[in-house]
Amino acid sequence: MQIYDYIVVGAGSSGCPVARGLSDDPRNNVLLIEAGPASDRFWVNTPAGMGKLYFNKSLNWSFRTSPMEKLQGRRMYWPRGKLLGGSSSINGMVFIRGHQKDFDGWRALGNPGWGYEDVLPYFKKMEHFERGGDEYRGANGPLWISDPVVKEKSSYDFIEAANRIGIPVTEDMNGALHDGVGFMQHNIQDGQRMSTYRAFIEPVIERPNLTVRTGCELQRVLFEGRTAVGIEVLKSGRLERIYAAREVILSAGSLKTPQMLMLSGIGPRAELEKHAIPEVLNSPGVGQNLQDHFYIHTAFRCTPDSSYNANLVGLRKYWEGFRYLMTRKGYLALGSSQVAAFVKSSPDEDYADLQISFRPMTFQYFPDGTVDVEKHPGLGVSVYQLRPSTTGTVTLRSTNPSDPADYTPNFLSSDYDINAVISGVRWIRKIMNSEPIKSRVVSEELPGPHIRTDEDIYNYLVETGNSAHHQGGTCKMGNDAMAVVDERLRVRGIERLRVVDASIMPFITSGNTNAPSIMIGVKAADLIREDAMARRASSSPVETVG
Structure with a gap:
């Protein structure tokens, strides 16, 4: 026994x-x-x-x-x-x-x-x-x-742009000031x-x-x-x-x-x-009480020096691989996102109910289940709703x-949740259209300039919204x-x-x-x-x- x-x-x-x-x-x-x-x-x-x-x-x-x-x-x-x-x-x-x-x-x-x-x-x-x-x-x-072993200039510009529109800078979102914008931390040691x-x-x-x-x-x-x-x-x-x-x-x-x-x-x-x-x-x-952070992704074409996509495709990715094996540093030693901004979807919120995450790179997903870095320079920005009003079931x-x-998550089952996420998309655009990050943006790829009204954004949520995997x-x-x-x-x-x-x-x-x-x-x-x-x-x- x-x-x-x-x-x-x-x-x-x-x-x-x-x-x-x-x-x-x-x-x-x-x-x-x-x-x-x-x-x-x-x-x-x-x-x-x-x-x-x-x-x-x-x-x-x-x-x-x-x-x-x-x-x-x-x-x-x-x-x-x-x-x-x-x-x-x-x-x-x-x-x-x-x-x-x-x-x-x-x-x-x-x-x-x-x-x-x-x-x-x-x-x-x-x-x-x-x-x-x-x-x-x-x-x-x-x-x-x-902290991230590599901090891109575009990440600093995202922080500065957010600060210029009123989001305070936090040097440690796990310290005294959570609601603000700053570099994320990761459970990574010596590049592993x-x-x-x-x-x-x-x-x-x-x-x-x-x-x-x-x-x-x-x-x-x-x-x-x-x-x-x-x-x-x-x-x-x-x-x-x-x-x-x-x-x-x-x-x-x-x-x-x-x-x-x-x-x-x-x-x-x-x-x-x-x-x-x-x-x-x-x-x-x-x-009962199943909760998760509903996730919306946006993407921007950018100037070549604003993204590290190019370092992870073609011949350069082999150099990055060699660099990582020799030093445990470089782009292969980075976590999923560089910067986070915690903001309110409405002034009525007691504290931030949206998390905006910024990364100076973009992925593409293939039908066979593989994931790879996109070839063209891109900036990825996502938003999570942090306090959903609806719950689901297992x-x-x-x-x-x-x-x-x-698993039945019941996403977007309340007007409160829908309005919060729509506000999150508008927050992303507000930051990305503010200097100095604005000068790095060539075009908005997702959801795209044709998505303007609340109804347009809602339809984008319905068609593309995902889970942040925070059940x-x-x-x-x-x-x-x-x-x-x-x-x-x-x-x-x-x-x-x-x-x-x-x-x-x-x-x-x-x-x-x-x-x-x-x-x-x-x-x-x-x-x-x-x-x-x-x-x-x-x-x-x-x-x-x-």
């Missing part, structure tokens, strides 16, 4: 730090499982390799939404990492904590211990900020955070991606009390009554049962965690009955754990009837089972969600260790789920 004190399911952005924190106590025996393979591959470690991972089905769950009624029935592509490090091993490496009021808002919804002053110590604890520590930043943590696996697990992989297993796909959680006692996994075509003497921790992400809870008998009663799943607990909030498609769930909220934390976990991330109504990933967010944060997902894992480790449940008797567990 395989028995560990703690079983952590999912070696991603939250799972790796929680496993690391639990194994810091040598008295704890910790198992970390991952459905995907190891992550030590060149294009995973190389920041510019993210384009090659976007459609890589061996390292990516490659989910798709259900047809979206408000978006012409389109099925949106949702990549999620399926390897050690999870989505932190395939994402754009952008590090943005979120606004201070996000976390104060979590606390105000009945979650003591989750206000900004409560989570700031965990952000500081987890990071090594290359500029050094201060009141807001940490310098001794395992996760390296760096710093995933949560590399930061939190790899340095301690030899610990005798930490076991990491890949290729283990969770099938269900095992119970005695309403107490979680272990898990069942599929490994190399065979079912294995592994037992937890203390707790099972689900860190499979906002799309997989609610699916696994429902397949294990925890979820809305109607959903369980629909699929003839024996009920362990009627938990109506499981799979529901079951079948009782087969290998089948993706049904969260599907097992929300709180004390209301729809809350799945309490403020200590314990599944309500269940013993010895916690959820530790972005699904616990009552609402998603103002910015890329990887940084707060990591913080959740770091904080959760402390919560679990503080609670320190006594070990269960290890003999003959009796399961109530067949």
Whole structure:
């Protein structure tokens, strides 16, 4: 019989730090499982390799939404990492904590211990900020955070243009001033991606009390009554049962965690009955409250010296490759975007509800799933709506754990959301038509000068709008009837089972969600260790789920 004190399911952005924190106590025996393979591959470690991972089905769950009624029935592509490090091993490496009021808002919804002053110590604890520590930043943590190794002149001009129209410049959007415009930071160290696996697990992989297993796909959680006692996994075509003497921790992400809870008998009663799943607990909030940042992309032709596209195509890309191999610097060492501007869609907003991201390069996507840099000089600018008013759902498609769930995001289902995103497109144009960035622009390619009215822009949103891949909220934390976990991330109504990933967010944060997902894992480790449940008797567990 395989028995560990703690079983952590999912070696991603939250799972790796929680496993690391639990194994810091040598008295704890910790198992970390991952459905995907190891992550030590060149294009995973190389920041510019993210384009090659976007459609890589061996390292990516490659989910798709259900047809979206408000978006012409389109099925949106949702990549999620399926390897050690999870989505932190395939994402754009952008590090943005979120606004201070996000976390104060979590606390105000009945979650003591989750206000900004409560989570700031965990952000500081987890990071090594290359500029050094201060009141807001940490310098001794395992996760390296760096500024772009190359800062293009066009990026400086974008910042200056935004400032000239009233957007304040922030030198550190993870510090005192979040709402403003400035260079982004990335989880990159010495030109290589710093995933949560590399930061939190790899340095301690030899610990005798930490076991990491890949290729283990969770099938269900095992119970005695309403107490979680272990898990069942599929490994190399065979079912294995592994037992937890203390707790099972689900860190499979906002799309997989609610699916696994429902397949294990925890979820809305109607959903369980629909699929003839024996009920362990009627938990109506499981799979509800799905949130994401709706994303609109714009693109501009520009002068040759304004974009680094030319350095990544033709013969020059081989020079860049050589330069990277020799120095770990250059354009292959950059994250997905250089600059962000946080602005309000309306003066009525309490704080910025739009994130505008600028990059001095542009991609093109091909029908065969490959992604490449465009040959002509281009500037890419995108906008995310940070606080959507509508939510979606994760529901079951079948009782087969290998089948993706049904994802229904309900994008553009309210006038509030539509007006916010339209405002975001207008903000982009306002900045790009301001000096000094204006002098670098040759023409607007997307959406194009023919898209002028609000109705035109709305149609562009419907036809091209996408996901920023920042899903969260599907097992929300709180004390209301729809809350799945309490403020200590314990599944309500269940013993010895916690959820530790972005699904616990009552609402998603103002910015890329990887940084707060990591913080959740770091904080959760402390919560679990503080609670320190006594070990269960290890003999003959009796399961109530067949």
